[in-house]
Amino acid sequence: MGVYVKSYGLTKLGRSYFKSLYDLVNDALSDMDDTTKPDLIIVSSLFTSTSIGQLDLASKIAEITGYKGVPAIRVETGETSGHNAVLMAFRLLASGQYDNILLVGAEKTTEFLAARMYKEISKVFDSEYEAYMGVGHASLHALAMKEYMRRYGKTHRELAYWPALMHQNALNNPYAALRFPVDQDSVVKANTVSDPITLLDSYPLVDGASTVILTRNPNSALAEIKYAAAATDVMPITHKEDILDLPALRTVYNRIKEESGGDLSIDIFEVTDQFTITPYLIFESIGIADKGSSVDMVNNGLFDRSGQYPTNVTGGLKARGHPFGATGLYQLSEIAGILSGTFPISMEDAKEALILGINGLGSNASGILVGRR
Amino acid sequence: MSMEYSVPLYWRNRINYYRLIGGKCKKCGRIFFPPYNRCPYCGSDEIEPVELPRTGKLLTYTVSYNPPEGYKLQTPLIIGLVDLGVAKVVAQITDAQPDELKEGMDVEAVVRRIREDRTAGLIHYAYKFRPLVKQE
Amino acid sequence: MNGLLHDPAAIYGWGAYIPRYRLPMKEIARIWGWHEGVPSGLNVKEKSVDGPDEDSLTIGLEAAYNALKRASVNPKEIGVVMFGSESKPYAVKPSATIIAEALGITPSTMASDLEFACRAGSEAFRAIIGMTLGGLVKYGLAIGSDTAQANPGDVLEFTASSGGAAFIIGKPNGTEAAIIEGSYTYVTDTPDFWRRALQPYPLHGEGFTGEPAYFHHIENSVRALMEMLDLKPEDFDYAIFHQPNGRFPLKVGKKLGFPKEKILPGLVTPFIGNTYNGSALLGLARVLDQAKPGQRILVAPFGSGAGSDAYSIVVMEGVKERQQKAPTVDDYLVRRKEVDYALYTKFRNIITRIV
Numbered sequence: 042m043g044v045y046v047k048s049y050g051l052t053k054l055g056r057s058y059f060k061s062l063y064d065l066v067n068d069a070l071s072d073m074d075d076t077t078k079p080d081l082i083i084v085s086s087l088f089t090s091t092s093i094g095q096l097d098l099a100s101k102i103a104e105i106t107g108y109k110g111v112p113a114i115r116v117e118t119g120e121t122s123g124h125n126a127v128l129m130a131f132r133l134l135a136s137g138q139y140d141n142i143l144l145v146g147a148e149k150t151t152e153f154l155a156a157r158m159y160k161e162i163s164k165v166f167d168s169e170y171e172a173y174m175g176v177g178h179a180s181l182h183a184l185a186m187k188e189y190m191r192r193y194g195k196t197h198r199e200l201a202y203w204p205a206l207m208h209q210n211a212l213n214n215p216y217a218a219l220r221f222p223v224d225q226d227s228v229v230k231a232n233t234v235s236d237p238i239t240l241l242d243s244y245p246l247v248d249g250a251s252t253v254i255l256t257r258n259p260n261s262a263l264a265e266i267k268y269a270a271a272a273t274d275v276m277p278i279t280h281k282e283d284i285l286d287l288p289a290l291r292t293v294y295n296r297i298k299e300e301s302g303g304d305l306s307i308d309i310f311e312v313t314d315q316f317t318i319t320p321y322l323i324f325e326s327i328g329i330a331d332k333g334s335s336v337d338m339v340n341n342g343l344f345d346r347s348g349q350y351p352t353n354v355t356g357g358l359k360a361r362g363h364p365f366g367a368t369g370l371y372q373l374s375e376i377a378g379i380l381s382g383t384f385p386i387s388m389e390d391a392k393e394a395l396i397l398g399i400n401g402l403g404s405n406a407s408g409i410l411v412g413r414r
Numbered sequence: 415m416s417m418e419y420s421v422p423l424y425w426r427n428r429i430n431y432y433r434l435i436g437g438k439c440k441k442c443g444r445i446f447f448p449p450y451n452r453c454p455y456c457g458s459d460e461i462e463p464v465e466l467p468r469t470g471k472l473l474t475y476t477v478s479y480n481p482p483e484g485y486k487l488q489t490p491l492i493i494g495l496v497d498l499g500v501a502k503v504v505a506q507i508t509d510a511q512p513d514e515l516k517e518g519m520d521v522e523a524v525v526r527r528i529r530e531d532r533t534a535g536l537i538h539y540a541y542k543f544r545p546l547v548k549q550e
Numbered sequence: 551m552n553g554l555l556h557d558p559a560a561i562y563g564w565g566a567y568i569p570r571y572r573l574p575m576k577e578i579a580r581i582w583g584w585h586e587g588v589p590s591g592l593n594v595k596e597k598s599v600d601g602p603d604e605d606s607l608t609i610g611l612e613a614a615y616n617a618l619k620r621a622s623v624n625p626k627e628i629g630v631v632m633f634g635s636e637s638k639p640y641a642v643k644p645s646a647t648i649i650a651e652a653l654g655i656t657p658s659t660m661a662s663d664l665e666f667a668c669r670a671g672s673e674a675f676r677a678i679i680g681m682t683l684g685g686l687v688k689y690g691l692a693i694g695s696d697t698a699q700a701n702p703g704d705v706l707e708f709t710a711s712s713g714g715a716a717f718i719i720g721k722p723n724g725t726e727a728a729i730i731e732g733s734y735t736y737v738t739d740t741p742d743f744w745r746r747a748l749q750p751y752p753l754h755g756e757g758f759t760g761e762p763a764y765f766h767h768i769e770n771s772v773r774a775l776m777e778m779l780d781l782k783p784e785d786f787d788y789a790i791f792h793q794p795n796g797r798f799p800l801k802v803g804k805k806l807g808f809p810k811e812k813i814l815p816g817l818v819t820p821f822i823g824n825t826y827n828g829s830a831l832l833g834l835a836r837v838l839d840q841a842k843p844g845q846r847i848l849v850a851p852f853g854s855g856a857g858s859d860a861y862s863i864v865v866m867e868g869v870k871e872r873q874q875k876a877p878t879v880d881d882y883l884v885r886r887k888e889v890d891y892a893l894y895t896k897f898r899n900i901i902t903r904i905v
Contacts, residue, residue, distance in 0.1 A: 160482035169427055170448040173540070174506055174528060175478070175485040180493045181504070183476035188495075191474070191517070235478040235493070236512075279447055279502040280454040284495070432652035487602040487899065508603055509570050511887075525611055525652055526603040533905065537639055539648065542603065547885055548877040 044134045045262030045414070047141070047254040048075035049374035054218040054362035056151045057248040062086075062093055063105045065250035066147050070106055073252050079143035081133065082106070082113035085126040086366035088161050092152045102145050111143075119165040119400030120313060121271070122146070123251075123369020124407035128269040130255045131409075140257050146367030147250040158246060162365075165401045167277040179235040179243060179316060181402055185284050186237055186318035192285070193333035197237050200317050201228035202340045204241055204359050207314065210346065211356025213386050216371070218247045218362035228317070242317040244363035251370035253377075263381035264411050267393075270296040271407035278402050287326035287403035294327035297395065297408050305410075308391035309379065310344075310352040311372045313398045314359050320344075320352070323397060346388070354379070354386055372396045373409060380413040417535040424538055429463075431540035434523055436501050438464040445500040468523040469546065470498035477512045484529045496521055496543050509544035520546040553734040553778040559679040560726035561863070562689065563621025563718035563872065566835040567612035568822055568882035571599040575708055577891045582703045589708050593796025597711035597823025599889060600697045602897045606635040606714065607645040609828075610695030611652055613716040613835075616876035617691065618653055620727070621718040625654040628718065629687025630678055631661040634670025634694045634827045636745070636752075638663055649693065660687070667743060668792060669853025670694065671715070671827040676733050676859055678719045689720040694827030694851075701751035702900065709795055711823030713882075715831035727838065727869040728847075732779045735859045736771040743854035759854065760798070767858035768792065768802050768850050775848075775860035783807035786862075787845040790816035790833035792852035794824045808848070815840065816847075821883050834863075836879035841865040 050073025052065050060068070084099040095101060099113035118125045123146045130142040150158050163172040166181060189195065205225050211217035223241055231239035256262065274289035275281055282288075298305050314320040324335040329350060338344065344352045355361050355375045358368060376394045378384025396409040429435055430449060437449030441458035447466060452459050475494035485491050492507040492515070507515065508526055521543040528538045574596045575589030600609065610633055618625060633646040646661035655661075664670035671694020678690030695714025700706035722729055742763035745752035755763075768791055776782065783789070789808040791799040796819050803813045816833030818825075825832055830851040837847055847863040895901050 154483075156480070156483040156486075159480065160484065163482045167448065169423070171504055172482070173538075174493070174504065175481045175488070175491050176493050176504060177478055177480065177482050179480070180476050180478045180491075183478075184474050184493065184495050184504075187474045187476060232479075233477070234480050235476045238476075275454045277448055277504070279495075279504055280450075428651060432648075433654065484905075486903070486905075487896065506603075509601060524608070526601075526608050527605060528603070530905075537605075539608070539652075548881045 042135055042137065042257060043259055044131050044266040045256050045259055046264040046266065046373065046377040047077060047256040047258070047262055048073045049263070049377055050252040051216045051371065051374050052250050053216050054247040054249040054364060058151065062089065062147050062149045062250070065248060066102060066106065066145055066252065069250040069252040073254070075254055077141050077254055077256070079108060079111055079141045079254065081139045081142045082108060082111055083126045083130055083142060083144050084113060084115040085122040085144065085146040085370065086115060086148055087117060087119065087122055088148060088150065088365065091161055092149045108143070118405045120315070120365060120368065121398045121400045121405045121407045122366045124396065124398040124409060125271055127266070127369060127373055127409050128271050128407055131266050131269040134255055134257050142255045144253040144255060144370055145250070146364070146370035148364040148366045149248045150246040150365065151248050155246060170277055177235060179238045181278055182316040182318055183235040183238045185322065185402060186316070189285055189318055189321065190237070193336070195336045197229050198225050199336050199340055200321065201225040203314065203317050203320055204228050206345060207353060207357040207359035210354050211360035214355040214361055215385055217356045217360055218245050219360040238316055244315055244358040247362035247364050249362065249364035249367050249371070251367045251374050253370050253373055262414050263383060264377040264414055267410040267412045268297050268300045269407070269409045271405070273405050274403050276404045281402070284402065285322055287322055287399060287406060289403055289406035290323060290397060290399055291326050291328070293406050293408040294397070297410050301410065305395070307393055307395045308351065309354060309376065309388060309394040310350055311376055311394060311396040312352060313368065314353060314357040315363060323399070327397070351388065354388065369398055373411065376411050380411060417531050419531045419535065419538070421536060424536060432525055434466045434468065434541050435463045436466045437461040447501045447503050466501060467498045470496045470521060472507065472515065472517060472519050472521045472543070473497050473502070474517055475507055475515055494521070494543060506542040507544065508542040514545065522546050553774050555732060555778060556679070557683050558722055559683055559730040560720055560722040561717055561728040561730065562623055562720055562726055563617040563619070564727065564835045564838045565613045565616025565620060565716045565876055566832055566879045566882060567609050567616065568598050568713040569600045569604055569609065570885050570887050571601060571889045571897065572596040572886045573599050573889055573891065573894045578708055581891045588705070592708055593820050594709055594823055595820060597709060598713050598825065599894050599897055600712040604697070604712070605639040606637045606695045606697050607639050607648060609697065609712060609714040610635065610645065610693040610716065611649045613695060613714040614649055614653060614691055614693050617716040617718050619876040620872040623689055623718060626658065628655045628689045628691050629659050630681055630690040631655060631659060632664055632674030632678060632690070632692050634664045634666070634672070634674045635696050636665060636667055636670065636826060637697045637699060655691070666857065667854035668826045668829055669851045669857055669859060671831055672851035672859045675717060675719065676735060679730055679733060682720045689718055692717045692719060694831045696826035696828060698824065698826040699751050706754060709819070709824040711825050713822060713825030713828035713832055715828050715835045725868045726866050727872050728866055729864045731862050731864055732775060733859060733861045734771055734775040734778060735857060736767050736774060737857035738767070740856035742856055763854060763856045764792070764794065764798055764852055765802055765805070767856050768852050769805060771858040771860040772806050772848065772850050775862060779862055781862060785846055786812060786848045788816055788837045788841070789813050789848040790830050790837060791850045792830045793817060793819035793833065796820040818879065832879060838869060839873055839878040839880065841869060843867045843869060
């Protein structure tokens with residue numbers, strides 16, 4: 042029994058000071074323009090208990106979306122919250138327990154000053170031993186980036202091909218937060234956040250909401266969820282055997298591959314590129330690039346839209362933005378839109394797409410295989 | 415509100431924070447930090463506390479100019495990955511300017527102020543690492 | 551004088567700590583418009599400044615850690631931890647328990663913070679001599695540590711600095727680093743320097759801190775001790791006095807008959823300023839770092855309010871194996887990083903911020 046993306050809605054990512062989280066959810070619903078009544082609502086959001094001070098957010102979302110009475114739950118697995126919301130919906134629909142599930146991903150990251158938000162975000166790492174020390178989101182990625190550059194002899198400028206590519210890709214995405222081109226030199230020369238990571242190596246803090254209806258009904262569906270998988274790994278980076286390796290994500294990738302009969306033919310990759318270093322770790326951990334070789338592959342254009350592995354064709358977390366709880370649903374919405382020809386960016390021959398997400402440096406990992414209808 | 419942080423939570427961790435206590439797996443023998451209730455490598459729940467060596471090598475470090483709220487006095491904050499031989503630790507590097515640090519240099523553990531709970535709450539102390547004062 | 555002779559007590563370990571940052575005197579003169587002759591008259595070049603993550607507790611803890619390394623005693627055999635400071639991080643909540651916990655001394659121990667201006671650490675030292683000799687505890691840890699405060703612009707600001715020293719004391723067993731052969735304390739109500747509750751900085755009586763306070767108390771304690779033990783200045787190889795500046799110790803030494811050469815080895819204030827509860831005890835630590843078995847040391851701390859202790863200490867064979875077991879005072883003296891007045895105010899949290 043199949044699971045399908047029936048519809049999706051998005052808001053333009055950015056600093057939405059004039060809009061509340063609920064306004065954004067309503068805007069996404071309007072953008073989705075689908076009145077199919079869900080029999081379950083799954084909300085994905087990380088920071089709302091702090092940013093807007095609301096618990097049981099799911100019930101409030103049910104009420105403001107007009108679905109009072111429908112059961113509603115919230116999932117939180119850090120930066121993979123959206124991905125795991127999809128995974129849960131996929132399993133519940135596939136098992137026949139529900140017919141239509143409304144996924145709502147929403148995040149407000151601009152309600153407080155940036156330093157306060159950085160403190161909240163640092164809790165995606167071990168809060169008693171990493172966040173406690175003042176280790177911010179960028180700092181652990183910075184340690185990984187420095188180690189990568191040292192181990193494989195790569196320069197910051199070489200790695201900066203990625204953010205430049207993401208800014209290029211976001212130019213055509215009307216929902217993206219950063220729609221301006223940057224070159225590799227300006228990435229390297231931008232203000233340092235946590236060396237070597239600069240401001241242009243990092244995702245922007247944005248507000249946004251995305252809604253998706255997943256259904257068992259194949260009629261008029263936009264795309265098919267072919268499989269979804271998730272896995273966990275150790276939380277503190279000091280428990281990892283290698284800070285450059287993401288074993289949980291490899292497990293996810295291999296499971297999806299097995300489910301597809303051992304052969305994957307991915308036309309579009311969509312990965313969480315929180316910082317410049319992250320996509321390289323992802324490509325090398327799942328094995329589409331050998332250790333230390335992904336930087337050359339990226340610099341040779343293999344991950345460009347026209348390359349062998351088109352990735353983050355809508356701009357990635359880097360340029361589209363990283364609305365945390367909503368990120369996974371932005372990825373799914375855009376992919377479903379591209380595969381169905383309903384998104385402003387088109388990839389006509391694309392039949393299959395793989396969404397991959399990690400929390401922190403890989404403590405939680407998930408993947409969603411999406412196919413064209 | 416007078417306090418932001420949990421007093422019991424800090425109190426329960428204090429020995430690990432002051433004395434750098436890691437976990438040692440009785441089954442596979444591996445030592446890890448921070449100490450968890452279960453071995454991250456073999457999954458055994460037979461974990462005993464073990465005091466880690468106080469000197470090690472600075473594997474790599476990053477200078478953070480935009481740290482999370484509450485660390486402004488110590489900004490730029492230097493975060494290091496330290497190899498103690500038996501286990502690795504992520505910690506602040508103190509008593510050093512960024513240009514005084516080198517990957518691979520010897521560092522030693524000290525106990526310092528990590529953060530304060532507002533103006534009247536607890537002062538949180540824990541391990542940090544600094545360049546070795548005296549070669550052994 | 552009614553001093554009591556007591557059995558000899560022993561020093562098993564000593565430890566020092568000095569923060570790495572230094573503020574040159576000329577920086578303070580530049581900011582507050584002092585004539586350059588004022589700091590040079592104090593015989594102090596620069597003062598030690600605690601880093602932004604340090605306080606008297608972390609300073610005392612590192613000194614105590616070094617003392618424990620030298621003593622090589624089981625921390626569980628330490629039955630009392632006394633922390634002398636006038637700049638405790640908590641007004642209420644013992645620093646001594648945190649230090650005892652961090653060193654693995656808890657829970658079978660006494661622990662308390664003492665306050666007596668600059669001589670609380672010395673009071674701890676002498677009280678622990680009594681506790682160990684009386685059999686109440688096997689070993690005791692005495693700590694003197696400060697991040698001394700001074701009203702910005704006050705002459706005190708030139709010297710008020712940061713540092714600490716710690717000692718592990720017990721009954722002699724033949725392996726000790728030194729023997730404390732006698733001690734004496736002289737105390738009166740003399741208000742030369744004080745800090746009222748909830749006030750950030752102390753006030754002082756300028757010249758009044760000298761003759762009736764520093765000199766009167768130290769001279770009396772040292773004379774009483776020498777009389778008790780039937781010792782003369784010539785019997786001592788080193789003399790260490792409380793060192794609020796670089797001049798007073800030399801002057802009081804001269805009055806008591808101790809030549810400059812015996813005072814200079816234990817005089818650290820010219821390099822780091824007055825570390826208050828560290829002061830004379832840091833001087834003792836520096837002398838123990840270099841002393842030879844058989845040498846005799848006079849130590850006379852002073853605290854405003856006012857009081858002075860005097861100790862006669864004889865160096866033993868056990869000193870040699872301990873001298874290199876931990877960083878010496880000189881290791882910390884050469885570890886220096888100059889800061890300007892702006893960084894000093896940031897590190898010392900003198901700049902008012904909303905947090």
